[in-house]
Amino acid sequence: MDKLGSSTKRALVIGGGIAGIQASLDIADAGYEVLLVEKTPSIGGHMLQYSEVFPTLDCPQCIGTPKMVEVGQHSNIRILAYSEVESVSGTIGDFTVRIRRRATHVDWDRCNGCGLCLQKCPVKVPSEYNCFLPFDNRGAIYIPFAQAVPNKPVIDAQTCRYFKYRRFMEEGEESKKPPECRICEKVCPLGVIDWEQQDEIVEEKVGAIVVAAGFDLMDKGEIGEFAEGRDIINGLEFERILCPSGPTAGVVMRPSDGIEPREVVFISCVGSRDPELGVPYCSRVCCMYLAKQALLYKHAVPDGQAYIFYMDQRTTGKGYEEFVRRAVEEYHVMYLRGRVSKIFRDGDRLRVQGADTLSGRRVDISCDLVVLGMAMMPSAGFKELARKLGIATDEYGFITEIHSKFRPMETSVPGIYVAGTAQGPRDIPDSVAMGSGVASKVLDLFSRDGVGSPL
Amino acid sequence: MINLNYYPGCTLKTKAKNFEDSAIASMSALGIALIELPRWNCCGASYCLAEDDLIHQVAPVRNLIRVKSQESRVESQGEGDSRLQTPDSRLLKVVTLCPFCYNTLKRANLIVRNDPGKRDTLNSFMDEEIDYHGEVETVHLLEVLRDDVGWEAIAKKVKVPLEGLIVAPYYGCTLIRPREIAIDNVERPTVLHRLMETLGATVVDFPFATECCGSFQSVSNPELAAETAWNILTLAQRQGAEALVLSCPLCEYNLGFQQKLIRRRHGEFKGIPTPYFTQLLALALGLESCGFDRGYTDSRALLQSKGLLS
Ligand SMILES: Cc1cc2nc3c(=O)[nH]c(=O)nc-3n(C[C@H](O)[C@H](O)[C@H](O)COP(=O)(O)OP(=O)(O)OC[C@H]3O[C@@H](n4cnc5c(N)ncnc54)[C@H](O)[C@@H]3O)c2cc1C
Numbered sequence: 001m002d003k004l005g006s007s008t009k010r011a012l013v014i015g016g017g018i019a020g021i022q023a024s025l026d027i028a029d030a031g032y033e034v035l036l037v038e039k040t041p042s043i044g045g046h047m048l049q050y051s052e053v054f055p056t057l058d059c060p061q062c063i064g065t066p067k068m069v070e071v072g073q074h075s076n077i078r079i080l081a082y083s084e085v086e087s088v089s090g091t092i093g094d095f096t097v098r099i100r101r102r103a104t105h106v107d108w109d110r111c112n113g114c115g116l117c118l119q120k121c122p123v124k125v126p127s128e129y130n131c132f133l134p135f136d137n138r139g140a141i142y143i144p145f146a147q148a149v150p151n152k153p154v155i156d157a158q159t160c161r162y163f164k165y166r167r168f169m170e171e172g173e174e175s176k177k178p179p180e181c182r183i184c185e186k187v188c189p190l191g192v193i194d195w196e197q198q199d200e201i202v203e204e205k206v207g208a209i210v211v212a213a214g215f216d217l218m219d220k221g222e223i224g225e226f227a228e229g230r231d232i233i234n235g236l237e238f239e240r241i242l243c244p245s246g247p248t249a250g251v252v253m254r255p256s257d258g259i260e261p262r263e264v265v266f267i268s269c270v271g272s273r274d275p276e277l278g279v280p281y282c283s284r285v286c287c288m289y290l291a292k293q294a295l296l297y298k299h300a301v302p303d304g305q306a307y308i309f310y311m312d313q314r315t316t317g318k319g320y321e322e323f324v325r326r327a328v329e330e331y332h333v334m335y336l337r338g339r340v341s342k343i344f345r346d347g348d349r350l351r352v353q354g355a356d357t358l359s360g361r362r363v364d365i366s367c368d369l370v371v372l373g374m375a376m377m378p379s380a381g382f383k384e385l386a387r388k389l390g391i392a393t394d395e396y397g398f399i400t401e402i403h404s405k406f407r408p409m410e411t412s413v414p415g416i417y418v419a420g421t422a423q424g425p426r427d428i429p430d431s432v433a434m435g436s437g438v439a440s441k442v443l444d445l446f447s448r449d450g451v452g453s454p455l
Numbered sequence: 456m457i458n459l460n461y462y463p464g465c466t467l468k469t470k471a472k473n474f475e476d477s478a479i480a481s482m483s484a485l486g487i488a489l490i491e492l493p494r495w496n497c498c499g500a501s502y503c504l505a506e507d508d509l510i511h512q513v514a515p516v517r518n519l520i521r522v523k524s525q526e527s528r529v530e531s532q533g534e535g536d537s538r539l540q541t542p543d544s545r546l547l548k549v550v551t552l553c554p555f556c557y558n559t560l561k562r563a564n565l566i567v568r569n570d571p572g573k574r575d576t577l578n579s580f581m582d583e584e585i586d587y588h589g590e591v592e593t594v595h596l597l598e599v600l601r602d603d604v605g606w607e608a609i610a611k612k613v614k615v616p617l618e619g620l621i622v623a624p625y626y627g628c629t630l631i632r633p634r635e636i637a638i639d640n641v642e643r644p645t646v647l648h649r650l651m652e653t654l655g656a657t658v659v660d661f662p663f664a665t666e667c668c669g670s671f672q673s674v675s676n677p678e679l680a681a682e683t684a685w686n687i688l689t690l691a692q693r694q695g696a697e698a699l700v701l702s703c704p705l706c707e708y709n710l711g712f713q714q715k716l717i718r719r720r721h722g723e724f725k726g727i728p729t730p731y732f733t734q735l736l737a738l739a740l741g742l743e744s745c746g747f748d749r750g751y752t753d754s755r756a757l758l759q760s761k762g763l764l765s
Contacts, residue, residue: 224642276634344662346693351662 004414005448006093006207012037013210014085014385017045018428019420020212021067022435023442028076030443035204036071037099038081039381040128042148044068045214047428049129051242051250054292054427055319061245065147072149081150086201088389092415093207093450101200105155106141107192113151117141117184117193125159127247131237134230134255136247141184146245155184155193162195207450208415208442211389211399212435213382215421218271218279218375225342226270230256231350232343232370235289242296252300254369257348261368264297265352266290266308267340271375273311279375281396284425286373287314291327293371298331306333307365309340309354317427336363343370376425391416398424409438417441459599460522460549461489464498464556471553471704473746477733478552478596484740485604485612489550492521498556499563501671509573513580515563519591520584522549527585547591550599552733554703558629560593561636595630596733597646597702598638606653614741616655619761622735623661623696624648625687625710627668627703641665650732651700654739659694663687668709681716684709688717688727697757698728700735707731711751728754738763 011027013020016038024034036043047053048068050060071077086098106117121139126132129144138144140160143153157163161181168177185193217234221227231254233241244250254261268290272283287310294306313335315321327333340354352365378397386393392400392412399418402410409417419438420431459482467475479489495518503511526547551557567574568589578586600609624647631637631644639646644665648658666687669680688710691699701707711729718724729752737745738758747755747764758764 224640227643342662342666345660346662346690 003448004092004445005450006415006445007450008094008205008207009033009446010035010204010206011208011210011442011446012085012095012097012204012206013212015039015045015212015214015379015420015422016043016071016079016081017212017214017420017431018047018064018067019214019422019431019435019438020045020210021071022432023210023212023419023439024071024077025067025074026436026439027442028074030439032076032443032446034074034077035099035206036077036079037083037085038079039084039213040144041082041104041142041152041154042068042144042150043071043079043081044145044147044149046236048145048147049131049236049243050239051244051246051296052292054288055317055323057292057296059244061147068147068149079150080202082154085385085388088209092413093445095206095209095415097204097206097209099202099204101202103157103197103199104152105157105194105197106153107194107197108150108152110190111152111192112190113143113153114189115143115153116187116189117153118143120183120187122181122183123159123161125156130240130247131234133237133240133247135241135253135258166195208417208445209389210417210419210438210442211385211391211411211422212419212438213385213422214379215376215425216379218277218377220270220372220374222277223270223372226267226340226370226372228343229345229350230254231368232372234372234374235286235293238293238371239289242293242300250300252297259368260301261297261304262301263305263365263367264294264307264369264371265340265350265365265367266294266306266371266373267352268308268310268373270372272373274375277375279377279396281425282314283373283376284314285376285427288317288320288323288427290371290373291315291324291333294333295327295331298333306331307336307352307367308333309336309338309352311337311339317429338363376421378422382422389413389416391418398422409434409441415445456483456486456488458488458490460492460525460547462492462495462498462518462522462549462551462556462560462593464495464551464553466553466555466704471707471731473749474552474704474707474731474733476744477731477737477742477746480742480744481733481736481740482596482599484737484742485600485609487599487604492518492525492549495521498551498553499559501555502559502562509576510580512563512566512573512577515560516567516577516587517581517584518560519549519564519567519593520581520587522547522591523587524585548594549591550594550596552596554595554627554629555705557593557595557638558632558636562633564589564591564593565635595638597630597650600650600736601646606649609650609736610653613654613739615739615763617651617735617739617761617763618655620656620735620758620763621659621695621697622651622656622700623659623691623694623698624651624664624700624732625661625668625691625702625706626665627701627706628665628670630702631665647700647702647732651735654735656735659691659696661691661694661696663690668703668706669713670705670709673709673713677713677716678720680709681713681720684713685717685721685724688714689724692725692727696727698730698754700732701729702732707751714752726752728752728757730754 123140124137127138164178338355499514669683673680
């Protein structure tokens with residue numbers, strides 16, 4: 001049988017993380033148009049939130065931003081940020097997608113990103129990008145981070161004073177009359193604030209779809225024994241605390257009171273490899289990022305002590321085992337093989353109780369901060385997206401590839417491909433490789449004309 | 456008054472009589488009569504960990520059969536509808552107080568329900584009894600208070616709010632382990648917290664609420680058990696608790712009786728009362744017989760100092 005081709009030589013990439021970015025660039029560089037749909041106001045994904053990335057400890061903003069800018073300026077790529085796929089119809093080579101462009105209340109076509117509105121907004125709420133850490137806030141009108149692409153603000157109608165005022169006037173929803181505000185509108189030199197803007201549905205034709213919707217971490221609330229307290233945080237939160245461009249400017253402090261933690265306990269396999277919680281699989285990157293974070297903590301607090309509880313060390317990438325040895329030998333990170341049974345507050349410190357199964361002893365450590373290596377899960381709302389696309393997912397919600405060995409990037413629907421962590425936990429090099437791999441599948445498809453092609 | 460089948464177990468008739476008395480009196484004040492199961496036998500006591508533990512299940516299953524035949528008798532006399540039923544009305548209910556009995560009966564029932572082969576073998580061991588297929592639901596009294604009576608209804612009946620009393624709730628292990636039979640969230644149970652708050656007490660955050668009390672180690676290794684108890688009790692005190700509220704006679708032994716031994720090892724240790732939740736419930740409901748004179752520890756001085764007891 002002849003291989004299938006595509007009559008519409010234009011690709012849709014869903015998710016602007018590193019996998020989606022790589023796929024978009026490779027397809028666009030080969031001369032085809034790409035529509036990149038990203039749920040949040042900016043592309044970049046999780047990688048941009050990190051302090052430094054293993055195993056080489058380069059700065060993700062430094063290596064990631066040029067790629068993001070390239071995407072933003074590429075003549076073949078159109079970014080639809082703050083948008084989500086509504087529905088998909090058609091078949092390989094000839095899909096019709098409807099995309100919801102959420103109202104930003106800022107006319108992005110005319111906004112020049114000067115940022116005056118951000119400075120003047122009186123609202124202060126915790127920021128998603130900083131994992132809601134207490135050290136820094138965003139306004140109701142905001143750009144998630146300095147290097148955002150596109151670098152245009154959105155207004156969060158939930159917290160905006162003027163929207164609250166309108167809800168009060170229309171529905172009496174708020175209990176007290178909020179001020180009318182509209183300061184952003186007053187300071188905007190170009191008059192691009194648009195209070196009346198509505199969500200817009202656009203319809204586009206594409207020949208291939210790449211799903212790169214990434215991952216999220218399991219909510220720590222699901223782990224009863226670790227759920228308590230502001231100073232038990234997940235790996236993402238600690239990345240933000242370590243990050244020089246993060247909310248603490250890289251000064252390590254703990255969320256509850258801002259003190260510098262003298263002792264930090266890291267725990268691997270929290271949620272992952274725990275069939276009782278429905279996640280029997282390994283999240284693959286935690287051994288490495290916990291070693292990285294312990295090492296970076298020691299950079300910041302050289303006389304502090306880092307402990308890592310682990311089940312086994314799974315550091316199978318290139319240069320990975322060496323990296324962990326460095327953490328142990330040069331930075332004296334204390335590795336304890338065993339599980340933690342309980343964490344609780346004792347005075348103003350935390351006590352971590354667990355077992356060291358190598359020495360066969362119980363351990364009881366007083367510390368200031370606990371970092372959990374939480375399970376990687378499919379991104380929030382992914383089930384819904386998979387349903388719209390009609391693609392199969394496994395029992396955990398990750399995309400099922402059509403053949404686990406020979407066709408790892410093809411989903412159960414021809415013409416729909418998968419890259420990065422949407423298929424399962426993996427690190428950045430693997431996600432990028434998969435992004436390029438998926439681009440070659442799309443380009444292969446585009447190299448032939450489809451059935452019913454006008455040509 | 457609603458009738459509810461009640462399985463006491465051995466300890467409730469001996470060492471923990473105050474647990475039983477205060478429970479029966481309180482439930483009656485809340486409109487539920489605990490009707491003792493006729494001819495009940497040993498629950499099977501601690502759960503067997505052996506691979507082939509079938510013979511061990513005969514005792515608990517026989518008790519469950521008693522509940523079943525008791526119910527059919529009552530039904531044939533036409534009184535069946537006054538009994539508390541689970542939401543699935545085909546299930547018959549029996550309530551326990553002792554967490555060990557709860558655990559043993561509940562797990563035996565799981566075996567009967569999930570393993571037809573074992574169920575048949577067990578049934579063939581019963582000579583005079585009717586066959587059993589897992590029709591009975593075992594519940595703990597805390598579940599009845601939470602799910603059937605409800606916190607609001609209890610709050611309305613409170614006559615002596617336990618104002619000013621600061622308590623740490625303590626669950627022990629067998630009510631919430633293993634997960635399949637837990638009466639509450641395994642790692643972070645709240646039912647005792649909620650009950651105590653409903654009664655007007657102040658509840659401290661108590662990280663050791665589900666820690667092991669030392670269990671039977673008090674027989675083989677009393678020093679270890681005493682150290683364990685010391686850890687639990689002193690953390691409760693550091694958290695500001697004036698009493699540790701219990702739900703298990705074995706916990707009461709390890710955390711109450713052992714306080715003497717602890718005092719010998721840790722001279723600075725000041726005791727802490729360890730009442731059962733039912734005793735505080737009875738007190739709050741304004742009942743006379745709370746059995747505070749019979750525990751291993753004495754709660755009376757504390758309760759008097761709060762003006763809750765004369
Ligand atoms: C704490 C932590 C530290 C880590 N450190 C390292 C490290 O040092 N080195 C390393 O190699 N790896 C590291 N990793 C792994 C790394 O994060 C992943 O390999 C990488 O981010 C995966 O990229 P991705 O594009 O698949 O997913 P993501 O980065 O999650 O990107 C997915 C994108 O899709 C968007 N999206 C989601 N759903 C939708 C939707 N329905 N519609 C549209 N868009 C959507 C998201 O907003 C996001 O922008 C770390 C992981 C964690 C948790």
